[in-house]
Amino acid sequence: PLEEYSVKRYVEDASRCIEDIKKRGRIPILCGGTGLYIDSLLKGRSFAASAEDATLRNELKRRAEEEGGAVLLSELQLFDPQSAARLHENDIKRIIRAIEVYKLSGKTMSEHNEISKKQPPRYRSLKLGLKFANRQELYDRIDLRVDQMVKKGLIDEARKLYKEGKLTGTALQAIGYKELIRLFRNECSEEEAVSDIKRESRRYAKRQMTWFSRDEEIHWVILSKMDSFENLFLNSMEYVKASGIK
Numbered sequence: 001p002l003e004e005y006s007v008k009r010y011v012e013d014a015s016r017c018i019e020d021i022k023k024r025g026r027i028p029i030l031c032g033g034t035g036l037y038i039d040s041l042l043k044g045r046s047f048a049a050s051a052e053d054a055t056l057r058n059e060l061k062r063r064a065e066e067e068g069g070a071v072l073l074s075e076l077q078l079f080d081p082q083s084a085a086r087l088h089e090n091d092i093k094r095i096i097r098a099i100e101v102y103k104l105s106g107k108t109m110s111e112h113n114e115i116s117k118k119q120p121p122r123y124r125s126l127k128l129g130l131k132f133a134n135r136q137e138l139y140d141r142i143d144l145r146v147d148q149m150v151k152k153g154l155i156d157e158a159r160k161l162y163k164e165g166k167l168t169g170t171a172l173q174a175i176g177y178k179e180l181i182r183l184f185r186n187e188c189s190e191e192e193a194v195s196d197i198k199r200e201s202r203r204y205a206k207r208q209m210t211w212f213s214r215d216e217e218i219h220w221v222i223l224s225k226m227d228s229f230e231n232l233f234l235n236s237m238e239y240v241k242a243s244g245i246k
Helices: 007-023 035-042 054-067 069-079 081-086 092-105 109-117 135-151 154-163 178-184 190-213 229-243
Strands: 127-132 218-223
Touching: 007 035, 035 190, 054 069, 054 092, 069 081, 069 092, 081 109, 092 109, 127 135, 127 229, 135 154, 135 190, 154 178, 178 190, 218 229
Parallel strands: 127 218
Antiparallel strands: none
16 A cells, blocks of 8 residues: 555556466456556557656655645646646646656656557457446446445455555555545544445546547447346357457
């Protein structure tokens, strides 16, 4: 939980796994829901590896705490209005990253993204998406999943990390952790905190569907409450066979 994790690290880690799987004559299966991470991996996005400086980042973090995100966002607006328009003043991490990239590389984050988009795809892939015919069934499953996480010790886990000062960086922004901070500060009840986790998870799922609905390469497998895993597998295999992947 004390580590910072990023799309850059994900692409590096996942690429190593994929190459290892391919060397063993197997087909890698990438399963997940974070669209930016998946796209960056499959499309061969590059990252400004040299554009990292702990001293600069710490200074920007200090300014964000003392002056607020709106001040840094206004600064970003001066040299990278495209990135600034996409970000909210509370999205401190990405605002800092955009400023950092420009100050260290001389290129804005928007310029770097445009260059990266022109690179050829890293992998040939078949994309399968799962979608419920009735979205309420998805939301019901999300609520059930949160209840199961709580039953298995989510609150105790988060409380221990919070007391040890280990809920920082990436972990602090994770859905399921950040909503519990209010509980540990006695700002809400446990019931309210769990309700917040469910609400934010549903909102995240909705954003995922919006992101993936723009991808014309995805073959959608429509689910219903009555579907068994066997039916899901058989429906998915029809697309696999059509793709020619063996």
